[in-house]
Amino acid sequence: MGNNAIARGAIEAGVKVVAGYPGTPSSEILSTIARDARKYGMHVEWSTNEKVAYEVAYGAALSGVRALMTTKHLGINVLSDALLVSAYTGVNGGLVIVTADDIHPFSSQNAEDTRYYAKLAKIPCIEPSNVQEAKDMMLEAFELSEELQLPVLYRVTDRICHAKSDVIQGEIKQSDAKASFTKEDPRYVMIAPNARKRVGWLNKQIEKAAALSENHPENRADYAEQATLGVIASGVPYEHTTEALDVLGLSDRVSVLKLTFTYPLPKQKIAEFLRNHSHVLVAEEIEPIIETDVNSIAHQIGYDALVHGRLDGLVPREHELTPDRIGESIARILSIDDPTVKVPTYKAPKVIRRIPNLCAGCPHAASYYALKLARRKMGGGGAVTGDRGCYNQGTNPPLSAIDTCVCMGASISMASGLNHAGVEGPIVAVIGDSTFLHNGVQPLINAVHNKANITVLILDNGWTGMTGHQPNPNTGINVLGEEAPKVSIEQLVEACGVQHLQVVTPYNVDETVAAIVSAIEHTGPAVVVSRQVCPVQDHRIRRRKGEHLEFPIYTVNTDQCTGCLYCVNNIGCPALDVVDGKVSINPAHCIGCGVCAQICPTQAIKENRQ
Amino acid sequence: MSFNMIITGIGGQGVVSAGTIIAQAALSDGLRIRNSDATGLAQRGGSVHSQIKIGANVKSTIVHPGTADVILGFEPLEASRYAHLLKPDGIAIVNSKPVLPVTVKNGMMSYPLMDELKQIFDERSLKSIWVDALEACERLGNVRVLNSLMIGYMAAKAKLPIKIETLKETIMANVPKRTIELNLKAFDLGLQQGGEE
Helix, strand or coil, X not given: CHHHHHHHHHHHCXXXXXXXXXXXXXXXXXXXXXXXXXCCCCEEEECCCHHHHXXXXXXXXXXXXXXXXXXXXXXXXXXXXXXXXXXXXXXXXCXXXXXXXXXXXXXXXXXXXXXXXXXXXXXXXXXCCCHHHHHHHXXXXXXXXXXXXXXXXXXXXXXXXXXXXXXXXXXXXXXXXXXXXXXXXXXXCCCHHHHHHHHHHHHHHHHHHHHHHHCCCCCEEECCCCCCEEEEEECHHXXXXXXXXXXXXXXXXXXXXXXXXXXXXXXXXXXXXXXXXXXXXXXXXXXXXXXXXXHHHHHHHCCCCCEECCCCCCCCCCCCCCHHHHHHHHHHHXXXXXXXXXXXXXXXXXXXXXXXXXXXXXXXXXXXXXHHHHHHHCCCCCEXXXXXXXXXXXXXXXXXXXXXXXXXXXXXXXXXHHHHHCCCCCEEEEXXXXXXXXXXXXXXXXXXXXXXXXXXXXXXXXXXXXXXXXXXXXXXXXXXXXXXXXXXXXXXXXXXXXXXXXXXXXXXXXXXXXXXXXXXXXXXXXXXXXXXXXXXXXXXXXXXXXXXXXXXXXXXXXXXXXXXXXXXXXXXXXXXXXXXXXXXXXXXXCCCCCHHHHHCCCCCEEECCC | CCEEEEEEEECXXXXXXXXXXXXXXXXXXXXXEEEEEECCCHHHCCEEEEEEEECCCCCCCCCCCCCEEEXXXXXXXXXXXXXXXXXXXXXXXXXXXXXXXXXHHCCCCCCCCHHHHHHHHHCCCCEEEEECHHHHHHHHCCHHHHHHHHHHHHHHHCXXXXXXXXXXXXXXXXXXXXXXXXXXXXXXXXHHHHHHC
């Protein structure tokens, strides 16, 4: 897997400190490195959020050792505060930030091009185009970081992170860098007078970077002899481009300029490439960043043909690129001058979309059911602000349980805003344990301080589930599998000043409904912790230990079942099937949580005791 | 030319494991591979697929439309969704037992008729074979060996550039120890059924 390759690259480069926060598609990088942490004397940690992780890695890099920070694209927004100032101080040991951009997006709130941050912070950007390169370029990224004393943005996308290929491994260099900290006034103290001195320094460094980019062997043009069209491609679209040319049999008619060191750009190489072609197409993901710069270079050199890409619509404006999408653009351009070139079209069949749900026996589904009932009891209205995690699947039908999902921690602050604005009815924020510790504590302190009348439902399943069950400070173990101090969510909530707190088990429906009702009735911020360990992870761990798992068996009495589908519509459990209009429970999926039995209006579902 | 295929299904059916087994087996046979999975919501009943390309000159990890030698469908709807990837002389091998989304169970959406799903291949003049693989797994006593059975079936029906022995060895190396025997049984049953028809 590409993420394994990136991890291997970092280990080969002798990385010493690694920190990150889980996020698809980045998560496996850090967990792969963690497996070898002891062997190579590395410190590896899941941090509470991306900003914390970045600052840990940055602090380490000041001491002269190599440090790595891993995140998905959204985490770059979180760490940007530290990033932009850290570029001013620079680093001593190499510091590489791997940003795994979910560009389509497949499992994120937005599709973001983090390469903008390289420009914004004025740090170099490396974009490998395949799995092998994702490993190989890592060593170079660390060396580049040390040469320029700047953090390096290592930008990959889903099709590298989760792609697999044969990879040739390199040697692991045991680093002999010793950590030491030397006071270096005024370099590390970014008060304004000192910061003013570093502005010019940073600009000089990025000029040096531009010279390196110009001569970089992986910023390379492959000229086709008869080419009128040249494609400028970076990252994964480079591989798609060469593939598309193979499939369409156009390899000898199109030149390709591969870009890997993409900020700063090799301007002279691009200028030369432009001069050699009457048409140029830019294939990049996902914003027209290179394309905009190519346009500006074209203007500077008086190139009068149009640069094609996302901006003029020759490449689709949104979403990831694929070989066929690039191939179609190439054929379209060639067909302008040569009508014999056919533009291929491929039609995907139109079939219904499969809507994902919460897993069988998911405690979140039970919490959502209780929340629905409690809100109804309290007269309805209001809003449920959601956060980021597995529980987002509760937005899909049949649950349709949350009304918003923006970013980590926003559930609590947005609930406060809705309340202060005067929205009537119960305002409930729903947030997971990992998310609460990521960025939810400050909004809760804020809600207390500013007297927001809201209910916060913390769905505590003990793991960072959505991204593949990583441990967090609420799990009791760390990324190495060692026991780690467990933060007390209750004490934390109380320390924030919350006056009304209850802890419930969501599998007990009545208890959970009552707790949420009581929290809504309370004036001021109230918290309900709905605690049940994620069954998927719990069962996995127990099976690994060799435990034989037996679940209570629930069955439906078909004489009593009226086929009202209340259970299917209100918990949407995948273990519930509908056969001839009546409900049946699939024993292969059911884990015996018993929630359906508790809510069945005709008590048709019973536990079968043996 | 490379050998291209896509395995499609839903979370929990072993799509990604099957992709890994085929990719690893190809590697063991000294072939070069590219493999790309879409698993965003694998555990939660969403669509999952794994694309595998085998050959000396593989580049992109994505199968170009019209170039797949095989679609290995673990679920009918999910197989038909990718029909446009199949090349004219390719073959789709599909487990005919549907897995219904909750939104179908409660009547919000309707699941296409099996004939409509077959039609998607027929109207493109593409060859598709529909087999009740789940029933065969149930006879073996465990639906979790669906992927081994389907790989076996494919090994009989398609011109896979991987040795049967290598596939078996890779299955053994990838499944939990206590299920090795059952998985090999499933593979052999698939191989046998695929060879008979």
